[in-house]
Amino acid sequence: MGKKRDYPAMVRKMIRGSDVVVEVIDGRFPSLSRAKKYENMVKRVRGKTLLIAMNKVDLVPRQVVNQWKKIFMDEGISVIATSARERLSTNVLxxxxxxxxxxxxxxxxxxxxxxxxxxxxxxxNILKGRSSAPVAPIPGFTKAIQVLRITTRLRIFDTPGVLPSNLSLTDKLLLGTIRPEQLPDTLRASWALVNRIDTIKPNVIKEIYGINYETPVEFIEKFAEKRNKRKKGGELDLDTAATIFLNEHINKGKIPVWENPNEYLQKKEEREREEREEREKEDNLSF
Ligand SMILES: Nc1nc2c(ncn2[C@@H]2O[C@H](COP(=O)(O)OP(=O)(O)OP(=O)(O)O)[C@@H](O)[C@H]2O)c(=O)[nH]1
Ligand SMILES: [Mg+2]
Structure with a gap:
Protein backbone atom coordinates (compact mmCIF):
# COMPACT_ATOMS: atom_id res chain seq x y z
CA MET A 1 0.00 0.00 0.00
CA GLY A 2 1.31 3.44 -0.88
CA LYS A 3 2.19 5.85 1.87
CA LYS A 4 -0.32 8.66 2.28
CA ARG A 5 1.48 11.82 1.32
CA ASP A 6 1.04 15.12 3.06
CA TYR A 7 -0.23 17.27 0.19
CA PRO A 8 -0.76 20.47 2.22
CA ALA A 9 2.86 20.30 3.40
CA MET A 10 4.06 19.85 -0.19
CA VAL A 11 2.01 22.86 -1.30
CA ARG A 12 3.24 25.05 1.56
CA LYS A 13 6.80 24.16 0.66
CA MET A 14 6.21 25.04 -2.99
CA ILE A 15 4.67 28.37 -2.05
CA ARG A 16 7.71 29.19 0.06
CA GLY A 17 10.01 28.46 -2.88
CA SER A 18 8.07 30.33 -5.57
CA ASP A 19 8.19 33.91 -6.82
CA VAL A 20 4.74 33.75 -8.40
CA VAL A 21 1.96 31.56 -7.06
CA VAL A 22 -0.89 30.87 -9.45
CA GLU A 23 -4.04 29.74 -7.74
CA VAL A 24 -6.24 27.85 -10.19
CA ILE A 25 -9.91 28.11 -9.28
CA ASP A 26 -13.02 26.71 -10.90
CA GLY A 27 -14.67 29.44 -13.00
CA ARG A 28 -18.09 27.98 -12.20
CA PHE A 29 -17.57 28.46 -8.48
CA PRO A 30 -15.06 31.27 -8.09
CA SER A 31 -15.64 32.07 -4.45
CA LEU A 32 -16.23 28.51 -3.22
CA SER A 33 -13.15 27.13 -4.93
CA ARG A 34 -10.67 29.59 -3.44
CA ALA A 35 -8.19 28.27 -0.93
CA LYS A 36 -7.86 31.41 1.20
CA LYS A 37 -5.46 29.82 3.65
CA TYR A 38 -2.87 29.38 0.91
CA GLU A 39 -3.63 32.80 -0.57
CA ASN A 40 -2.83 34.33 2.80
CA MET A 41 0.44 32.43 2.93
CA VAL A 42 1.45 34.12 -0.31
CA LYS A 43 0.27 37.56 0.77
CA ARG A 44 2.19 37.39 4.03
CA VAL A 45 5.56 37.14 2.31
CA ARG A 46 6.92 40.27 0.73
CA GLY A 47 8.16 39.82 -2.82
CA LYS A 48 5.76 37.02 -3.68
CA THR A 49 2.92 37.51 -6.14
CA LEU A 50 -0.47 35.83 -6.18
CA LEU A 51 -2.30 35.42 -9.48
CA ILE A 52 -5.68 33.79 -9.78
CA ALA A 53 -6.44 31.75 -12.88
CA MET A 54 -10.20 31.46 -13.09
CA ASN A 55 -10.27 28.34 -15.25
CA LYS A 56 -13.04 26.41 -17.05
CA VAL A 57 -14.73 29.65 -18.11
CA ASP A 58 -15.91 27.81 -21.22
CA LEU A 59 -18.62 26.41 -18.94
CA VAL A 60 -19.93 29.82 -17.81
CA PRO A 61 -21.64 32.69 -19.71
CA ARG A 62 -19.23 35.48 -20.51
CA GLN A 63 -21.25 38.11 -18.66
CA VAL A 64 -21.02 36.10 -15.42
CA VAL A 65 -17.28 35.65 -15.92
CA ASN A 66 -16.88 39.41 -16.36
CA GLN A 67 -18.83 40.10 -13.19
CA TRP A 68 -16.54 37.79 -11.23
CA LYS A 69 -13.47 39.40 -12.75
CA LYS A 70 -14.67 42.77 -11.54
CA ILE A 71 -15.34 41.41 -8.05
CA PHE A 72 -11.80 40.06 -7.79
CA MET A 73 -10.26 43.22 -9.18
CA ASP A 74 -12.24 45.30 -6.68
CA GLU A 75 -10.72 43.10 -3.96
CA GLY A 76 -7.26 43.92 -5.31
CA ILE A 77 -6.60 40.46 -6.71
CA SER A 78 -5.06 39.91 -10.13
CA VAL A 79 -7.26 37.50 -12.03
CA ILE A 80 -7.11 35.98 -15.48
CA ALA A 81 -10.07 34.10 -16.92
CA THR A 82 -8.78 30.99 -18.69
CA SER A 83 -10.00 27.87 -20.37
CA ALA A 84 -7.51 25.07 -20.77
CA ARG A 85 -10.07 23.23 -22.87
CA GLU A 86 -10.47 26.06 -25.35
CA ARG A 87 -6.96 27.44 -24.89
CA LEU A 88 -8.39 30.76 -23.87
CA SER A 89 -6.00 33.36 -22.40
CA THR A 90 -3.34 30.79 -21.67
CA ASN A 91 -0.71 33.00 -23.29
CA VAL A 92 -2.02 35.96 -21.34
CA LEU A 93 -1.49 33.91 -18.19
CA ASN A 125 0.55 21.48 -20.26
CA ILE A 126 -0.72 24.21 -22.56
CA LEU A 127 1.89 26.66 -21.33
CA LYS A 128 4.53 24.03 -21.95
CA GLY A 129 3.19 23.42 -25.43
CA ARG A 130 2.91 19.68 -25.14
CA SER A 131 1.47 17.18 -22.68
CA SER A 132 3.94 16.77 -19.90
CA ALA A 133 1.88 16.84 -16.71
CA PRO A 134 -0.59 13.97 -16.47
CA VAL A 135 -4.24 15.11 -16.57
CA ALA A 136 -7.39 13.20 -15.73
CA PRO A 137 -11.07 13.82 -15.06
CA ILE A 138 -10.40 12.48 -11.58
CA PRO A 139 -9.92 14.74 -8.57
CA GLY A 140 -6.68 14.03 -6.74
CA PHE A 141 -4.95 12.91 -9.91
CA THR A 142 -1.63 14.67 -9.44
CA LYS A 143 0.12 12.96 -6.57
CA ALA A 144 3.59 14.46 -6.63
CA ILE A 145 5.29 17.72 -7.38
CA GLN A 146 6.40 17.95 -10.97
CA VAL A 147 8.55 20.68 -12.46
CA LEU A 148 8.21 21.83 -16.04
CA ARG A 149 10.53 24.18 -17.83
CA ILE A 150 8.30 26.53 -19.81
CA THR A 151 10.90 28.95 -21.17
CA THR A 152 14.54 29.57 -20.31
CA ARG A 153 13.37 32.07 -17.72
CA LEU A 154 10.33 30.30 -16.35
CA ARG A 155 9.80 27.00 -14.62
CA ILE A 156 6.49 25.95 -13.17
CA PHE A 157 5.81 23.42 -10.45
CA ASP A 158 2.60 21.41 -10.70
CA THR A 159 1.23 20.46 -7.27
CA PRO A 160 -1.42 18.03 -6.04
CA GLY A 161 -4.87 19.51 -5.36
CA VAL A 162 -5.56 20.42 -1.75
CA LEU A 163 -8.92 20.77 -0.01
CA PRO A 164 -9.62 23.55 2.48
CA SER A 165 -10.81 22.05 5.75
CA ASN A 166 -13.91 24.26 5.93
CA LEU A 167 -15.47 22.80 2.79
CA SER A 168 -18.62 20.75 3.47
CA LEU A 169 -19.15 17.39 1.80
CA THR A 170 -21.92 18.90 -0.33
CA ASP A 171 -19.58 21.65 -1.51
CA LYS A 172 -16.95 19.04 -2.34
CA LEU A 173 -19.52 17.22 -4.45
CA LEU A 174 -20.62 20.42 -6.14
CA LEU A 175 -17.03 21.38 -6.93
CA GLY A 176 -16.16 17.90 -8.12
CA THR A 177 -13.21 17.64 -5.77
CA ILE A 178 -14.04 14.19 -4.47
CA ARG A 179 -14.35 10.84 -6.19
CA PRO A 180 -17.69 9.05 -5.88
CA GLU A 181 -15.80 5.89 -4.84
CA GLN A 182 -14.47 7.75 -1.81
CA LEU A 183 -17.95 8.36 -0.45
CA PRO A 184 -19.30 6.31 2.43
CA ASP A 185 -22.87 6.56 1.08
CA THR A 186 -23.22 7.39 -2.62
CA LEU A 187 -27.01 7.46 -2.57
CA ARG A 188 -27.17 10.02 0.23
CA ALA A 189 -24.45 12.02 -1.46
CA SER A 190 -26.41 12.12 -4.71
CA TRP A 191 -29.48 13.40 -2.85
CA ALA A 192 -27.38 16.10 -1.23
CA LEU A 193 -25.97 17.17 -4.58
CA VAL A 194 -29.45 17.36 -6.16
CA ASN A 195 -30.60 19.51 -3.23
CA ARG A 196 -27.58 21.79 -3.48
CA ILE A 197 -27.90 22.33 -7.23
CA ASP A 198 -31.65 22.91 -6.85
CA THR A 199 -30.99 25.75 -4.43
CA ILE A 200 -28.46 27.38 -6.77
CA LYS A 201 -30.37 26.91 -9.98
CA PRO A 202 -33.88 25.47 -9.64
CA ASN A 203 -35.06 23.41 -12.63
CA VAL A 204 -31.64 22.93 -14.19
CA ILE A 205 -31.58 19.22 -13.34
CA LYS A 206 -35.16 18.81 -14.56
CA GLU A 207 -34.24 20.41 -17.87
CA ILE A 208 -30.96 18.59 -18.44
CA TYR A 209 -32.30 15.15 -17.61
CA GLY A 210 -35.91 15.64 -18.72
CA ILE A 211 -37.12 14.29 -15.38
CA ASN A 212 -39.82 15.86 -13.22
CA TYR A 213 -39.48 15.39 -9.47
CA GLU A 214 -40.51 16.86 -6.14
CA THR A 215 -37.68 15.48 -4.01
CA PRO A 216 -34.08 14.32 -4.61
CA VAL A 217 -35.14 10.80 -3.60
CA GLU A 218 -37.75 10.81 -6.36
CA PHE A 219 -35.23 12.20 -8.85
CA ILE A 220 -32.70 9.38 -8.33
CA GLU A 221 -35.47 6.77 -8.59
CA LYS A 222 -36.70 8.19 -11.86
CA PHE A 223 -33.12 8.58 -13.09
CA ALA A 224 -32.47 4.88 -12.36
CA GLU A 225 -35.66 4.00 -14.23
CA LYS A 226 -34.80 6.15 -17.20
CA ARG A 227 -31.29 4.67 -17.47
CA ASN A 228 -32.70 1.21 -16.72
CA LYS A 229 -30.32 0.55 -13.81
CA ARG A 230 -31.63 -2.59 -12.18
CA LYS A 231 -30.37 -5.32 -9.93
CA LYS A 232 -30.60 -8.98 -10.95
CA GLY A 233 -34.05 -9.39 -9.47
CA GLY A 234 -35.34 -6.43 -11.48
CA GLU A 235 -35.58 -3.86 -8.68
CA LEU A 236 -34.04 -0.46 -9.24
CA ASP A 237 -30.31 -0.21 -8.52
CA LEU A 238 -30.26 3.18 -6.82
CA ASP A 239 -26.60 3.05 -5.76
CA THR A 240 -25.41 2.53 -9.32
CA ALA A 241 -27.72 5.28 -10.55
CA ALA A 242 -26.39 7.63 -7.85
CA THR A 243 -22.78 6.91 -8.84
CA ILE A 244 -23.55 7.59 -12.51
CA PHE A 245 -25.29 10.85 -11.64
CA LEU A 246 -22.40 12.00 -9.43
CA ASN A 247 -19.85 11.09 -12.11
CA GLU A 248 -21.75 12.99 -14.77
CA HIS A 249 -21.50 16.09 -12.66
CA ILE A 250 -18.01 15.61 -11.24
CA ASN A 251 -16.21 14.25 -14.31
CA LYS A 252 -18.24 15.47 -17.23
CA GLY A 253 -19.59 18.82 -16.04
CA LYS A 254 -22.94 17.86 -17.52
CA ILE A 255 -25.05 20.22 -15.45
CA PRO A 256 -24.71 23.93 -16.34
CA VAL A 257 -24.60 25.40 -12.86
CA TRP A 258 -22.51 28.21 -11.42
CA GLU A 259 -22.25 30.53 -8.45
CA ASN A 260 -24.25 33.71 -8.77
CA PRO A 261 -21.99 36.78 -8.42
CA ASN A 262 -24.90 38.99 -7.30
CA GLU A 263 -25.64 36.69 -4.39
CA TYR A 264 -21.98 36.69 -3.45
CA LEU A 265 -21.93 40.50 -3.40
CA GLN A 266 -25.14 40.64 -1.37
CA LYS A 267 -23.78 38.24 1.25
CA LYS A 268 -20.52 40.14 1.37
CA GLU A 269 -22.33 43.41 1.98
CA GLU A 270 -24.39 41.83 4.76
CA ARG A 271 -21.26 40.46 6.38
CA GLU A 272 -19.51 43.79 6.19
CA ARG A 273 -22.54 45.60 7.65
CA GLU A 274 -22.70 43.16 10.55
CA GLU A 275 -18.99 43.62 11.21
CA ARG A 276 -19.41 47.41 11.12
CA GLU A 277 -22.31 47.27 13.56
CA GLU A 278 -20.31 44.97 15.83
CA ARG A 279 -17.40 47.44 15.81
CA GLU A 280 -19.69 50.43 16.49
CA LYS A 281 -21.20 48.59 19.45
CA GLU A 282 -17.74 47.93 20.85
CA ASP A 283 -16.74 51.57 20.33
CA ASN A 284 -19.82 52.74 22.21
CA LEU A 285 -19.02 50.43 25.09
CA SER A 286 -15.47 51.68 25.44
CA PHE A 287 -16.56 55.32 25.88
N1 LIG B 1 -14.47 22.37 -19.39
C1 LIG B 1 -13.20 22.46 -19.01
N2 LIG B 1 -12.59 21.40 -18.43
C2 LIG B 1 -11.31 21.53 -18.05
C3 LIG B 1 -10.58 22.72 -18.20
N3 LIG B 1 -9.33 22.54 -17.69
C4 LIG B 1 -9.29 21.28 -17.24
N4 LIG B 1 -10.47 20.64 -17.47
C5 LIG B 1 -10.80 19.26 -17.13
O1 LIG B 1 -10.80 19.14 -15.72
C6 LIG B 1 -10.32 17.85 -15.32
C7 LIG B 1 -9.17 18.00 -14.34
O2 LIG B 1 -8.05 18.56 -15.01
P1 LIG B 1 -6.58 18.45 -14.39
O3 LIG B 1 -5.70 19.34 -15.22
O4 LIG B 1 -6.17 17.04 -14.19
O5 LIG B 1 -6.85 19.15 -12.97
P2 LIG B 1 -5.85 19.30 -11.74
O6 LIG B 1 -6.17 20.62 -11.11
O7 LIG B 1 -4.45 19.10 -12.18
O8 LIG B 1 -6.36 18.14 -10.81
P3 LIG B 1 -5.57 17.41 -9.57
O9 LIG B 1 -4.25 16.95 -10.10
O10 LIG B 1 -6.49 16.31 -9.23
O11 LIG B 1 -5.47 18.41 -8.48
C8 LIG B 1 -9.93 17.15 -16.62
O12 LIG B 1 -11.02 16.32 -17.02
C9 LIG B 1 -9.74 18.28 -17.60
O13 LIG B 1 -9.97 17.88 -18.93
C10 LIG B 1 -11.25 23.84 -18.82
O14 LIG B 1 -10.73 24.93 -18.99
N5 LIG B 1 -12.56 23.63 -19.18
MG1 LIG C 1 -3.10 17.75 -11.57
Whole structure:
Protein backbone atom coordinates (compact mmCIF):
# COMPACT_ATOMS: atom_id res chain seq x y z
CA MET A 1 0.00 0.00 0.00
CA GLY A 2 1.31 3.44 -0.88
CA LYS A 3 2.19 5.85 1.87
CA LYS A 4 -0.32 8.66 2.28
CA ARG A 5 1.48 11.82 1.32
CA ASP A 6 1.04 15.12 3.06
CA TYR A 7 -0.23 17.27 0.19
CA PRO A 8 -0.76 20.47 2.22
CA ALA A 9 2.86 20.30 3.40
CA MET A 10 4.06 19.85 -0.19
CA VAL A 11 2.01 22.86 -1.30
CA ARG A 12 3.24 25.05 1.56
CA LYS A 13 6.80 24.16 0.66
CA MET A 14 6.21 25.04 -2.99
CA ILE A 15 4.67 28.37 -2.05
CA ARG A 16 7.71 29.19 0.06
CA GLY A 17 10.01 28.46 -2.88
CA SER A 18 8.07 30.33 -5.57
CA ASP A 19 8.19 33.91 -6.82
CA VAL A 20 4.74 33.75 -8.40
CA VAL A 21 1.96 31.56 -7.06
CA VAL A 22 -0.89 30.87 -9.45
CA GLU A 23 -4.04 29.74 -7.74
CA VAL A 24 -6.24 27.85 -10.19
CA ILE A 25 -9.91 28.11 -9.28
CA ASP A 26 -13.02 26.71 -10.90
CA GLY A 27 -14.67 29.44 -13.00
CA ARG A 28 -18.09 27.98 -12.20
CA PHE A 29 -17.57 28.46 -8.48
CA PRO A 30 -15.06 31.27 -8.09
CA SER A 31 -15.64 32.07 -4.45
CA LEU A 32 -16.23 28.51 -3.22
CA SER A 33 -13.15 27.13 -4.93
CA ARG A 34 -10.67 29.59 -3.44
CA ALA A 35 -8.19 28.27 -0.93
CA LYS A 36 -7.86 31.41 1.20
CA LYS A 37 -5.46 29.82 3.65
CA TYR A 38 -2.87 29.38 0.91
CA GLU A 39 -3.63 32.80 -0.57
CA ASN A 40 -2.83 34.33 2.80
CA MET A 41 0.44 32.43 2.93
CA VAL A 42 1.45 34.12 -0.31
CA LYS A 43 0.27 37.56 0.77
CA ARG A 44 2.19 37.39 4.03
CA VAL A 45 5.56 37.14 2.31
CA ARG A 46 6.92 40.27 0.73
CA GLY A 47 8.16 39.82 -2.82
CA LYS A 48 5.76 37.02 -3.68
CA THR A 49 2.92 37.51 -6.14
CA LEU A 50 -0.47 35.83 -6.18
CA LEU A 51 -2.30 35.42 -9.48
CA ILE A 52 -5.68 33.79 -9.78
CA ALA A 53 -6.44 31.75 -12.88
CA MET A 54 -10.20 31.46 -13.09
CA ASN A 55 -10.27 28.34 -15.25
CA LYS A 56 -13.04 26.41 -17.05
CA VAL A 57 -14.73 29.65 -18.11
CA ASP A 58 -15.91 27.81 -21.22
CA LEU A 59 -18.62 26.41 -18.94
CA VAL A 60 -19.93 29.82 -17.81
CA PRO A 61 -21.64 32.69 -19.71
CA ARG A 62 -19.23 35.48 -20.51
CA GLN A 63 -21.25 38.11 -18.66
CA VAL A 64 -21.02 36.10 -15.42
CA VAL A 65 -17.28 35.65 -15.92
CA ASN A 66 -16.88 39.41 -16.36
CA GLN A 67 -18.83 40.10 -13.19
CA TRP A 68 -16.54 37.79 -11.23
CA LYS A 69 -13.47 39.40 -12.75
CA LYS A 70 -14.67 42.77 -11.54
CA ILE A 71 -15.34 41.41 -8.05
CA PHE A 72 -11.80 40.06 -7.79
CA MET A 73 -10.26 43.22 -9.18
CA ASP A 74 -12.24 45.30 -6.68
CA GLU A 75 -10.72 43.10 -3.96
CA GLY A 76 -7.26 43.92 -5.31
CA ILE A 77 -6.60 40.46 -6.71
CA SER A 78 -5.06 39.91 -10.13
CA VAL A 79 -7.26 37.50 -12.03
CA ILE A 80 -7.11 35.98 -15.48
CA ALA A 81 -10.07 34.10 -16.92
CA THR A 82 -8.78 30.99 -18.69
CA SER A 83 -10.00 27.87 -20.37
CA ALA A 84 -7.51 25.07 -20.77
CA ARG A 85 -10.07 23.23 -22.87
CA GLU A 86 -10.47 26.06 -25.35
CA ARG A 87 -6.96 27.44 -24.89
CA LEU A 88 -8.39 30.76 -23.87
CA SER A 89 -6.00 33.36 -22.40
CA THR A 90 -3.34 30.79 -21.67
CA ASN A 91 -0.71 33.00 -23.29
CA VAL A 92 -2.02 35.96 -21.34
CA LEU A 93 -1.49 33.91 -18.19
CA UNK A 94 2.08 33.06 -19.15
CA UNK A 95 2.90 36.71 -19.83
CA UNK A 96 1.19 37.78 -16.60
CA UNK A 97 3.36 35.39 -14.59
CA UNK A 98 6.52 36.82 -16.11
CA UNK A 99 5.37 40.41 -15.81
CA UNK A 100 4.23 40.12 -12.20
CA UNK A 101 7.63 39.20 -10.80
CA UNK A 102 8.76 41.68 -8.22
CA UNK A 103 12.37 42.80 -8.14
CA UNK A 104 15.24 41.87 -10.37
CA UNK A 105 14.71 38.17 -10.84
CA UNK A 106 15.75 36.54 -14.08
CA UNK A 107 14.97 32.90 -13.40
CA UNK A 108 11.37 32.73 -12.30
CA UNK A 109 9.91 29.96 -10.21
CA UNK A 110 6.15 29.64 -10.22
CA UNK A 111 3.82 27.04 -8.76
CA UNK A 112 0.21 26.20 -9.60
CA UNK A 113 -1.91 25.43 -6.57
CA UNK A 114 -5.61 24.95 -5.92
CA UNK A 115 -8.37 22.51 -5.16
CA UNK A 116 -8.36 19.11 -6.87
CA UNK A 117 -9.67 18.98 -10.45
CA UNK A 118 -9.59 22.71 -11.20
CA UNK A 119 -7.29 22.22 -14.20
CA UNK A 120 -3.81 22.98 -12.85
CA UNK A 121 -2.06 20.25 -14.84
CA UNK A 122 -4.12 21.02 -17.97
CA UNK A 123 -3.11 24.68 -17.92
CA UNK A 124 0.56 23.90 -17.33
CA ASN A 125 0.55 21.48 -20.26
CA ILE A 126 -0.72 24.21 -22.56
CA LEU A 127 1.89 26.66 -21.33
CA LYS A 128 4.53 24.03 -21.95
CA GLY A 129 3.19 23.42 -25.43
CA ARG A 130 2.91 19.68 -25.14
CA SER A 131 1.47 17.18 -22.68
CA SER A 132 3.94 16.77 -19.90
CA ALA A 133 1.88 16.84 -16.71
CA PRO A 134 -0.59 13.97 -16.47
CA VAL A 135 -4.24 15.11 -16.57
CA ALA A 136 -7.39 13.20 -15.73
CA PRO A 137 -11.07 13.82 -15.06
CA ILE A 138 -10.40 12.48 -11.58
CA PRO A 139 -9.92 14.74 -8.57
CA GLY A 140 -6.68 14.03 -6.74
CA PHE A 141 -4.95 12.91 -9.91
CA THR A 142 -1.63 14.67 -9.44
CA LYS A 143 0.12 12.96 -6.57
CA ALA A 144 3.59 14.46 -6.63
CA ILE A 145 5.29 17.72 -7.38
CA GLN A 146 6.40 17.95 -10.97
CA VAL A 147 8.55 20.68 -12.46
CA LEU A 148 8.21 21.83 -16.04
CA ARG A 149 10.53 24.18 -17.83
CA ILE A 150 8.30 26.53 -19.81
CA THR A 151 10.90 28.95 -21.17
CA THR A 152 14.54 29.57 -20.31
CA ARG A 153 13.37 32.07 -17.72
CA LEU A 154 10.33 30.30 -16.35
CA ARG A 155 9.80 27.00 -14.62
CA ILE A 156 6.49 25.95 -13.17
CA PHE A 157 5.81 23.42 -10.45
CA ASP A 158 2.60 21.41 -10.70
CA THR A 159 1.23 20.46 -7.27
CA PRO A 160 -1.42 18.03 -6.04
CA GLY A 161 -4.87 19.51 -5.36
CA VAL A 162 -5.56 20.42 -1.75
CA LEU A 163 -8.92 20.77 -0.01
CA PRO A 164 -9.62 23.55 2.48
CA SER A 165 -10.81 22.05 5.75
CA ASN A 166 -13.91 24.26 5.93
CA LEU A 167 -15.47 22.80 2.79
CA SER A 168 -18.62 20.75 3.47
CA LEU A 169 -19.15 17.39 1.80
CA THR A 170 -21.92 18.90 -0.33
CA ASP A 171 -19.58 21.65 -1.51
CA LYS A 172 -16.95 19.04 -2.34
CA LEU A 173 -19.52 17.22 -4.45
CA LEU A 174 -20.62 20.42 -6.14
CA LEU A 175 -17.03 21.38 -6.93
CA GLY A 176 -16.16 17.90 -8.12
CA THR A 177 -13.21 17.64 -5.77
CA ILE A 178 -14.04 14.19 -4.47
CA ARG A 179 -14.35 10.84 -6.19
CA PRO A 180 -17.69 9.05 -5.88
CA GLU A 181 -15.80 5.89 -4.84
CA GLN A 182 -14.47 7.75 -1.81
CA LEU A 183 -17.95 8.36 -0.45
CA PRO A 184 -19.30 6.31 2.43
CA ASP A 185 -22.87 6.56 1.08
CA THR A 186 -23.22 7.39 -2.62
CA LEU A 187 -27.01 7.46 -2.57
CA ARG A 188 -27.17 10.02 0.23
CA ALA A 189 -24.45 12.02 -1.46
CA SER A 190 -26.41 12.12 -4.71
CA TRP A 191 -29.48 13.40 -2.85
CA ALA A 192 -27.38 16.10 -1.23
CA LEU A 193 -25.97 17.17 -4.58
CA VAL A 194 -29.45 17.36 -6.16
CA ASN A 195 -30.60 19.51 -3.23
CA ARG A 196 -27.58 21.79 -3.48
CA ILE A 197 -27.90 22.33 -7.23
CA ASP A 198 -31.65 22.91 -6.85
CA THR A 199 -30.99 25.75 -4.43
CA ILE A 200 -28.46 27.38 -6.77
CA LYS A 201 -30.37 26.91 -9.98
CA PRO A 202 -33.88 25.47 -9.64
CA ASN A 203 -35.06 23.41 -12.63
CA VAL A 204 -31.64 22.93 -14.19
CA ILE A 205 -31.58 19.22 -13.34
CA LYS A 206 -35.16 18.81 -14.56
CA GLU A 207 -34.24 20.41 -17.87
CA ILE A 208 -30.96 18.59 -18.44
CA TYR A 209 -32.30 15.15 -17.61
CA GLY A 210 -35.91 15.64 -18.72
CA ILE A 211 -37.12 14.29 -15.38
CA ASN A 212 -39.82 15.86 -13.22
CA TYR A 213 -39.48 15.39 -9.47
CA GLU A 214 -40.51 16.86 -6.14
CA THR A 215 -37.68 15.48 -4.01
CA PRO A 216 -34.08 14.32 -4.61
CA VAL A 217 -35.14 10.80 -3.60
CA GLU A 218 -37.75 10.81 -6.36
CA PHE A 219 -35.23 12.20 -8.85
CA ILE A 220 -32.70 9.38 -8.33
CA GLU A 221 -35.47 6.77 -8.59
CA LYS A 222 -36.70 8.19 -11.86
CA PHE A 223 -33.12 8.58 -13.09
CA ALA A 224 -32.47 4.88 -12.36
CA GLU A 225 -35.66 4.00 -14.23
CA LYS A 226 -34.80 6.15 -17.20
CA ARG A 227 -31.29 4.67 -17.47
CA ASN A 228 -32.70 1.21 -16.72
CA LYS A 229 -30.32 0.55 -13.81
CA ARG A 230 -31.63 -2.59 -12.18
CA LYS A 231 -30.37 -5.32 -9.93
CA LYS A 232 -30.60 -8.98 -10.95
CA GLY A 233 -34.05 -9.39 -9.47
CA GLY A 234 -35.34 -6.43 -11.48
CA GLU A 235 -35.58 -3.86 -8.68
CA LEU A 236 -34.04 -0.46 -9.24
CA ASP A 237 -30.31 -0.21 -8.52
CA LEU A 238 -30.26 3.18 -6.82
CA ASP A 239 -26.60 3.05 -5.76
CA THR A 240 -25.41 2.53 -9.32
CA ALA A 241 -27.72 5.28 -10.55
CA ALA A 242 -26.39 7.63 -7.85
CA THR A 243 -22.78 6.91 -8.84
CA ILE A 244 -23.55 7.59 -12.51
CA PHE A 245 -25.29 10.85 -11.64
CA LEU A 246 -22.40 12.00 -9.43
CA ASN A 247 -19.85 11.09 -12.11
CA GLU A 248 -21.75 12.99 -14.77
CA HIS A 249 -21.50 16.09 -12.66
CA ILE A 250 -18.01 15.61 -11.24
CA ASN A 251 -16.21 14.25 -14.31
CA LYS A 252 -18.24 15.47 -17.23
CA GLY A 253 -19.59 18.82 -16.04
CA LYS A 254 -22.94 17.86 -17.52
CA ILE A 255 -25.05 20.22 -15.45
CA PRO A 256 -24.71 23.93 -16.34
CA VAL A 257 -24.60 25.40 -12.86
CA TRP A 258 -22.51 28.21 -11.42
CA GLU A 259 -22.25 30.53 -8.45
CA ASN A 260 -24.25 33.71 -8.77
CA PRO A 261 -21.99 36.78 -8.42
CA ASN A 262 -24.90 38.99 -7.30
CA GLU A 263 -25.64 36.69 -4.39
CA TYR A 264 -21.98 36.69 -3.45
CA LEU A 265 -21.93 40.50 -3.40
CA GLN A 266 -25.14 40.64 -1.37
CA LYS A 267 -23.78 38.24 1.25
CA LYS A 268 -20.52 40.14 1.37
CA GLU A 269 -22.33 43.41 1.98
CA GLU A 270 -24.39 41.83 4.76
CA ARG A 271 -21.26 40.46 6.38
CA GLU A 272 -19.51 43.79 6.19
CA ARG A 273 -22.54 45.60 7.65
CA GLU A 274 -22.70 43.16 10.55
CA GLU A 275 -18.99 43.62 11.21
CA ARG A 276 -19.41 47.41 11.12
CA GLU A 277 -22.31 47.27 13.56
CA GLU A 278 -20.31 44.97 15.83
CA ARG A 279 -17.40 47.44 15.81
CA GLU A 280 -19.69 50.43 16.49
CA LYS A 281 -21.20 48.59 19.45
CA GLU A 282 -17.74 47.93 20.85
CA ASP A 283 -16.74 51.57 20.33
CA ASN A 284 -19.82 52.74 22.21
CA LEU A 285 -19.02 50.43 25.09
CA SER A 286 -15.47 51.68 25.44
CA PHE A 287 -16.56 55.32 25.88
N1 LIG B 1 -14.47 22.37 -19.39
C1 LIG B 1 -13.20 22.46 -19.01
N2 LIG B 1 -12.59 21.40 -18.43
C2 LIG B 1 -11.31 21.53 -18.05
C3 LIG B 1 -10.58 22.72 -18.20
N3 LIG B 1 -9.33 22.54 -17.69
C4 LIG B 1 -9.29 21.28 -17.24
N4 LIG B 1 -10.47 20.64 -17.47
C5 LIG B 1 -10.80 19.26 -17.13
O1 LIG B 1 -10.80 19.14 -15.72
C6 LIG B 1 -10.32 17.85 -15.32
C7 LIG B 1 -9.17 18.00 -14.34
O2 LIG B 1 -8.05 18.56 -15.01
P1 LIG B 1 -6.58 18.45 -14.39
O3 LIG B 1 -5.70 19.34 -15.22
O4 LIG B 1 -6.17 17.04 -14.19
O5 LIG B 1 -6.85 19.15 -12.97
P2 LIG B 1 -5.85 19.30 -11.74
O6 LIG B 1 -6.17 20.62 -11.11
O7 LIG B 1 -4.45 19.10 -12.18
O8 LIG B 1 -6.36 18.14 -10.81
P3 LIG B 1 -5.57 17.41 -9.57
O9 LIG B 1 -4.25 16.95 -10.10
O10 LIG B 1 -6.49 16.31 -9.23
O11 LIG B 1 -5.47 18.41 -8.48
C8 LIG B 1 -9.93 17.15 -16.62
O12 LIG B 1 -11.02 16.32 -17.02
C9 LIG B 1 -9.74 18.28 -17.60
O13 LIG B 1 -9.97 17.88 -18.93
C10 LIG B 1 -11.25 23.84 -18.82
O14 LIG B 1 -10.73 24.93 -18.99
N5 LIG B 1 -12.56 23.63 -19.18
MG1 LIG C 1 -3.10 17.75 -11.57
Missing amino acids: KKAIIRSVKGEIFFITSCFIGLPNTGKSSLI
